[in-house]
Amino acid sequence: MxxxxxxxxxxxxxxxxxxxxxxxxxxLMTVVNYSVQDTFGxxxxxxxxxxxxxxxxxxxxxxxxxxxxxxxxxIILTIQVPLGVFIALNMPKSGFWSSFCLVMMSLPLLIPWNxxxxxxxxxxxxxxxxxxxxxxxxxxxxNYTQNTIAAxxxxxxxxxxxxxxxxxxxxxxxxxxxxDAYYQAAKIDQASRFAIFRYIELPKxxxxxxxxxxxxxxxxxxxxTEPFVVTGGxxxxxxxxxxxxxxxxxxGQFDLGPAAAFxxxxxxxxxxxxxxxxxxxxxIEKKEG
Amino acid sequence: xxxxxxxxxxxxxxxxxxxxxxVFTVLAIKFPETPRKGVLQIETTRGDRLFITLxxxxxxxxxxLGLVGxxxxxxxxxxxxxxxxxxxxx
Numbered sequence: 001m002x003x004x005x006x007x008x009x010x011x012x013x014x015x016x017x018x019x020x021x022x023x024x025x026x027x028l029m030t031v032v033n034y035s036v037q038d039t040f041g042x043x044x045x046x047x048x049x050x051x052x053x054x055x056x057x058x059x060x061x062x063x064x065x066x067x068x069x070x071x072x073x074x075i076i077l078t079i080q081v082p083l084g085v086f087i088a089l090n091m092p093k094s095g096f097w098s099s100f101c102l103v104m105m106s107l108p109l110l111i112p113w114n115x116x117x118x119x120x121x122x123x124x125x126x127x128x129x130x131x132x133x134x135x136x137x138x139x140x141x142x143n144y145t146q147n148t149i150a151a152x153x154x155x156x157x158x159x160x161x162x163x164x165x166x167x168x169x170x171x172x173x174x175x176x177x178x179x180d181a182y183y184q185a186a187k188i189d190q191a192s193r194f195a196i197f198r199y200i201e202l203p204k205x206x207x208x209x210x211x212x213x214x215x216x217x218x219x220x221x222x223x224x225t226e227p228f229v230v231t232g233g234x235x236x237x238x239x240x241x242x243x244x245x246x247x248x249x250x251x252g253q254f255d256l257g258p259a260a261a262f263x264x265x266x267x268x269x270x271x272x273x274x275x276x277x278x279x280x281x282x283x284i285e286k287k288e289g
Numbered sequence: 290x291x292x293x294x295x296x297x298x299x300x301x302x303x304x305x306x307x308x309x310x311x312v313f314t315v316l317a318i319k320f321p322e323t324p325r326k327g328v329l330q331i332e333t334t335r336g337d338r339l340f341i342t343l344x345x346x347x348x349x350x351x352x353x354l355g356l357v358g359x360x361x362x363x364x365x366x367x368x369x370x371x372x373x374x375x376x377x378x379x
Contacts, residue, residue, distance in 0.1 A: 026293070029299075029303060030293045030294065032302070032303075033295055036296060037294060043291065043294070045294045045296075050354060050361060053354055054354055054355075057354060058355070268344070268348065271344060272344060275340070279331050283332075286332070
């Protein structure tokens with residue numbers, strides 16, 4: 001049957017448009033307005049031009065935070081994506097244990113960010129936390145409040161604990177959608193386990209895996225709550241990631257102008273990367289379809 | 290609207306962006322087009338090319354500000370050349 005073309009349906013998205021305007025577009029415009037002005041409070045603003053952008057582009061503090069942020073995202077992606085795929089490949093495909101695994105895997109995803117932070121904050125404490133106490137008893141020096149490497153290890157392991165399940169669940173969904181005929185054909189050809197993974201499973205998972213990478217990248221690039229609760233950005237500035245630094249600047253120091261310029265640049269980077277991911281994703285889908 | 294701390298330059302900036310979006314929406318309705326493949330090997334429509342232009346222009350301006358740091362309006366000339374290139378070849 002031929003579909004009739006009726007553009008009036010666009011009016012149905014009007015409520016969403018209003019909502020997005022209210023919750024995102026108008027606040028974003030305000031941030032742009034802040035970024036070119038200076039204020040000493042009391043809602044009084046003075047024109048500053050591009051000064052804040054220039055300051056931020058030459059600020060070591062921002063580049064350092066960006067460097068830490070990129071490193072954090074890169075590390076968690078290189079751990080979580082292969083680990084998630086590995087878990088998905090080894091999960092039972094059907095029956096009671098499959099459902100059991102799925103439920104167990106989704107549990108960390110249901111825990112609120114700040115609770116995850118609190119759990120790991122206590123878990124890692126040398127005096128009362130199981131992990132910290134055990135490591136200390138084994139004679140391994142571990143103190144995430146004083147040691148940079150320990151702090152990084154803690155937030156990375158915490159993020160892996162919290163989010164690997166998401167990658168695993170998405171990869172599992174991708175694996176489940178592969179028809180048996182592919183595996184049968186592989187068996188006839190006497191394909192090795194690795195060949196099955198390389199030429200059947202991986203290409204078929206590509207779509208969902210890209211979504212998983214995109215989601216994990218975005219979340220990790222904007223992460224705030226968990227490291228804030230565990231390390232508060234410390235020791236020193238060792239785990240001060242972009243959003244932690246941004247909040248310090250905007251709310252702690254109340255430097256609205258520089259913080260606005262900072263957040264616009266932060267936003268542009270995120271927009272660029274999401275666009276790249278989105279384009280790659282749609283290109284892959286078109287190739288498959 | 291006081292709380293939004295409007296200034297004339299930012300208002301002009303948003304008005305220009307709003308007008309551009311409106312013009313491109315009208316163009317898309319009046320003259321529908323099929324996506325094409327350019328140098329990036331991805332399918333783009335006029336709207337996609339506008340997005341690439343705007344996003345790229347933001348980075349060109351930031352790069353100019355960070356590397357040159359003076360005569361900011363000249364960055365717009367680079368942006369214009371970039372826009373022409375995007376609409377012609379992407």
